[in-house]
Amino acid sequence: MTDAIAQSFIDTFERERDALPGAGGWLAARREAAIRELADAGLPHRRLEDWKYTDLRDVLEKAAFAPAPAHQGAVLLPEGDAGSGAALFHAIDRHKIVFVNGRLNHALSDMDGLPEGVALRPLAEALEQDWAKAAIERRFDTNPQAQSISGLNLALMADGVALHVAEGVALDKPLHLIFLAADDGASHARNLVRLEKNAQATVFETHASAGAAHYFADQVTEVSLGIGATLNHIKLQDEAAKAVHLSTMRAALSEKAKLDSFTLILGAGVSRGQTFVEFEGGEAEAHVNGAYALRGEQHADQFCVVDHAVPESNSHTHFKGVLDDRSQGIFQGKVIVRPDAQKTDGRQMTNALLLSRDASVNAKPELEIYADDVQCAHGSTIGELDKDALFYLRSRGIDEMTARQLLISAFLDEALDYAPHEEARAELKALVAGWFEAGSLSAEDIV
Amino acid sequence: MLEIKNLHVEVGGNEILKGIDLEVGAGEVHAIMGPNGSGKSTLSYVLSGREGYEVTQGSIAYKGQDVLEMSVDERAAAGIFLAFQYPIEIPGVTTMTFLKTALNAQRKARGEEELDAVKFLKLVREKAKPLNVTDEMLKRPLNVGFSGGEKKRAEILQMAILEPWFAILDETDSGLDIDALKTVSEGVNALRSPERSMLVITHYQRLLDYIVPDKVHVLSKGRIVKTGGKELALELEKSGYAEYGADEAA
Numbered sequence: 001m002t003d004a005i006a007q008s009f010i011d012t013f014e015r016e017r018d019a020l021p022g023a024g025g026w027l028a029a030r031r032e033a034a035i036r037e038l039a040d041a042g043l044p045h046r047r048l049e050d051w052k053y054t055d056l057r058d059v060l061e062k063a064a065f066a067p068a069p070a071h072q073g074a075v076l077l078p079e080g081d082a083g084s085g086a087a088l089f090h091a092i093d094r095h096k097i098v099f100v101n102g103r104l105n106h107a108l109s110d111m112d113g114l115p116e117g118v119a120l121r122p123l124a125e126a127l128e129q130d131w132a133k134a135a136i137e138r139r140f141d142t143n144p145q146a147q148s149i150s151g152l153n154l155a156l157m158a159d160g161v162a163l164h165v166a167e168g169v170a171l172d173k174p175l176h177l178i179f180l181a182a183d184d185g186a187s188h189a190r191n192l193v194r195l196e197k198n199a200q201a202t203v204f205e206t207h208a209s210a211g212a213a214h215y216f217a218d219q220v221t222e223v224s225l226g227i228g229a230t231l232n233h234i235k236l237q238d239e240a241a242k243a244v245h246l247s248t249m250r251a252a253l254s255e256k257a258k259l260d261s262f263t264l265i266l267g268a269g270v271s272r273g274q275t276f277v278e279f280e281g282g283e284a285e286a287h288v289n290g291a292y293a294l295r296g297e298q299h300a301d302q303f304c305v306v307d308h309a310v311p312e313s314n315s316h317t318h319f320k321g322v323l324d325d326r327s328q329g330i331f332q333g334k335v336i337v338r339p340d341a342q343k344t345d346g347r348q349m350t351n352a353l354l355l356s357r358d359a360s361v362n363a364k365p366e367l368e369i370y371a372d373d374v375q376c377a378h379g380s381t382i383g384e385l386d387k388d389a390l391f392y393l394r395s396r397g398i399d400e401m402t403a404r405q406l407l408i409s410a411f412l413d414e415a416l417d418y419a420p421h422e423e424a425r426a427e428l429k430a431l432v433a434g435w436f437e438a439g440s441l442s443a444e445d446i447v
Numbered sequence: 448m449l450e451i452k453n454l455h456v457e458v459g460g461n462e463i464l465k466g467i468d469l470e471v472g473a474g475e476v477h478a479i480m481g482p483n484g485s486g487k488s489t490l491s492y493v494l495s496g497r498e499g500y501e502v503t504q505g506s507i508a509y510k511g512q513d514v515l516e517m518s519v520d521e522r523a524a525a526g527i528f529l530a531f532q533y534p535i536e537i538p539g540v541t542t543m544t545f546l547k548t549a550l551n552a553q554r555k556a557r558g559e560e561e562l563d564a565v566k567f568l569k570l571v572r573e574k575a576k577p578l579n580v581t582d583e584m585l586k587r588p589l590n591v592g593f594s595g596g597e598k599k600r601a602e603i604l605q606m607a608i609l610e611p612w613f614a615i616l617d618e619t620d621s622g623l624d625i626d627a628l629k630t631v632s633e634g635v636n637a638l639r640s641p642e643r644s645m646l647v648i649t650h651y652q653r654l655l656d657y658i659v660p661d662k663v664h665v666l667s668k669g670r671i672v673k674t675g676g677k678e679l680a681l682e683l684e685k686s687g688y689a690e691y692g693a694d695e696a697a
């Protein structure tokens with residue numbers, strides 16, 4: 001049965017299909033299939049185990065987003081806007097790509113000036129590349145429920161970039177993808193990253209508002225790492241308070257490849273971040289880490305599946321979060337170790353700190369192990385600020401607010417330290433420090 | 448300096464302190480001795496304002512101010528300092544960061560200028576050296592993984608940097624080896640001055656050989672049952688607390 005909100009996406013598809021990238025080409029049939037799948041299955045809702053805590057159907061139905069228009073007029077990059085996530089990373093020497101309402105903004109982006117062996121193309125221009133086609137055509141076989149929601153993106157993806165780094169080439173400086181919402185509405189973007197053998201790259205992503213308040217940012221990133229390739233990835237989610245953010249990253253790692261990904265979540269009213277890692281060769285390594293700080297009515301759901309199908313690969317996932325007011329945090333994770341994946345080292349941890357009585361956390365890290373010679377661990381903790389520690393700090397003259405901030409930063413810093421770029425990490429820490437100052441850490445909140 | 452009158456304190460509904468009267472003049476050092484569980488740490492926590500210690504009767508005045516009206520950090524900024532019997536571990540906050548935050552918070556509360564990084568570093572190095580607190584310890588998270596003796600030395604370093612006017616040392620000697628006991632005592636003695644008072648809680652007379660008290664009090668079952676000069680500590684060392692009813696059923 002097609003739910004009302006799925007129907008509205010189908011209507012959008014019917015209206016826009018001929019203008020979407022790849023219309024008339026091989027992609028058109030894939031889009032058709034995806035929209036049919038969406039029509040059959042509808043949007044994910046809470047009765048599906050993986051979506052138990054985030055009823056996307058309900059959220060989108062209530063929000064009733066129209067498609068975001070192509071933005072008219074200039075967009076000011078909020079570079080000087082201290083305290084805003086959109087102001088981050090500008091002091092770092094990097095290649096800057098700006099999307100407005102999910103569409104690449106050429107005027108604000110530097111598509112050129114890339115070293116030899118590095119190709120960066122708008123999605124529409126990359127569709128005939130074999131690697132890009134393969135990336136888009138991959139299915140979420142290990143997770144059918146993730147397939148359903150990435151189908152929405154497949155059907156409606158309107159823009160994005162495709163980064164290809166040739167064998168042995170290192171991208172000279174970070175590639176910074178900035179996604180700004182300037183107008184209300186829904187947008188769907190798709191990015192593709194392919195690093196050939198021994199290639200290296202660092203990619204930053206910023207997701208923020210540039211004027212929009214009520215919007216839906218839907219994004220899928222496909223990562224494919226060749227033998228020995230390394231991708232460092234930092235994502236900052238600082239969307240507006242009423243925004244809905246849905247993102248999926250899927251990474252396939254060849255032998256000896258390394259993915260080091262870190263996400264900081266401060267923004268969006270409702271967000272769901274999905275990460276799927278699949279190992280295709282041994283001795284590969286995946287780090288999927290993150291930190292979040294939520295307040296008000298914010299709801300952030302992290303869903304992370306790491307699939308070890310081949311021997312001797314390592315994965316490490318650690319998310320830490322603080323929750324104030326009535327905010328809600330969710331971490332669902334799974335490490336799958338298939339029968340052939342001997343000598344796997346897989347870890348998944350999550351820790352949350354509740355700053356208010358009304359905040360809540362659901363944590364569900366799981367292990368699914370079918371091999372016997374493995375080292376795996378998972379765990380979660382949910383706690384409050386340590387009263388004894390607070391007393392100790394205050395007994396040295398540190399006022400209560402500062403003492404709380406000190407303990408909270410200490411808690412989050414452990415996660416922020418995972419961010420795989422030194423300058424970016426320092427900026428993220430400063431941003432988190434600002435989060436406290438802007439916040440409602442008041443004496444009444446003390447649990 | 449400090450005047451405690453008829454202080455009654457309950458913890459979790461049980462009366463632990465049952466009418467304490469104690470006056471410590473400026474420049475004086477008083478020792479408190481007494482059996483385990485007699486309420487010595489309770490007294491130290493009440494003085495510093497720990498949650499869960501309910502004063503049901505009596506008063507505490509410090510430099511003429513009503514201590515019970517002051518918050519934990521206000522007391523600290525006013526110069527009350529407690530060296531903990533069991534210092535708390537603070538993961539993720541380096542000792543250095545903590546010291547700087549604490550000192551500057553107190554300076555700010557008193558309307559003094561905050562110390563910049565350079566001046567602060569110089570101060571810490573100067574105070575840490577005689578206490579054998581290494582740079583490596585200063586870089587570690589506060590008290591985390593410190594040995595018992597290291598924790599106690601770190602407490603005294605905090606005191607040396609914060610320069611309180613009224614210091615309570617709760618069993619600072621326990622866990623210290625013989626050399627460290629001397630180092631720490633020297634650190635404490637260096638702070639003695641006509642304007643600074645101390646309350647030294649200990650089980651062992653030995654500490655009082657180094658930090659010589661003006662008065663010694665025996666606390667038993669929540670009451671001060673005897674007060675004398677420094678020779679009282681020697682007597683207690685020999686005879687124990689039996690005559691103060693320590694072995695009777697509570």
Ligand SMILES: Nc1ncnc2c1ncn2[C@@H]1O[C@H](COP(=O)(O)OP(=O)(O)OP(=O)(O)O)[C@@H](O)[C@H]1O
Pocket residue numbers: 458459461463481482483484485486487488489490532
């Ligand atoms: N939270 C609590 N609830 C109930 N009783 C408590 C609590 N905290 C302390 N007490 C009791 O108060 C009494 C006094 O404890 P306190 O720690 O002050 O003793 P002390 O004199 O410092 O002993 P020690 O020499 O062993 O350090 C003890 O009997 C202890 O069990």
Ligand SMILES: [Mg+2]
Pocket residue numbers: 487488489532617
């Ligand atoms: Mg005690």
